[in-house]
Amino acid sequence: MMKKNMGTVDKTVRVLIAVVFIGLYFANVITGTVGIALLMFAGVFILTGFISFCPLYYPFGFFSNKRMEDRT
Known part of the structure; x- marks a missing residue:
């Protein structure tokens, strides 16, 4: 089971960064390959933001939450 980190x-x-990326893409400020890449990052940011788990934090033992019970 994934523990919140x-x-x-x-x-x-x-989530705010994801909203900015999405807004820039749909306002045609960023386009092409960079736009698609930023949309993919936005999707990952939104997903990880809502599930409160970042897979990149796990191997390094990094937690940005303060509750000790989530670390066990």
């Missing part, structure tokens, strides 16, 4: 600030920042 992201705090509220981390989740909020990820």
Whole structure:
């Protein structure tokens, strides 16, 4: 089972960055391959933000949440 390893600030920042990427793409500020790549990052940011788990944090033992019970 995945244990939550992201705090509220981390989740909020990820979702905000994703919204900015999506907005820039649909406003045609970023296009082409870069636009598609940023849309994929936005999808990952939204997914990880909502499930409160970042797979890249896990192998390094990094937690941005403060609750000790989530670390066990």
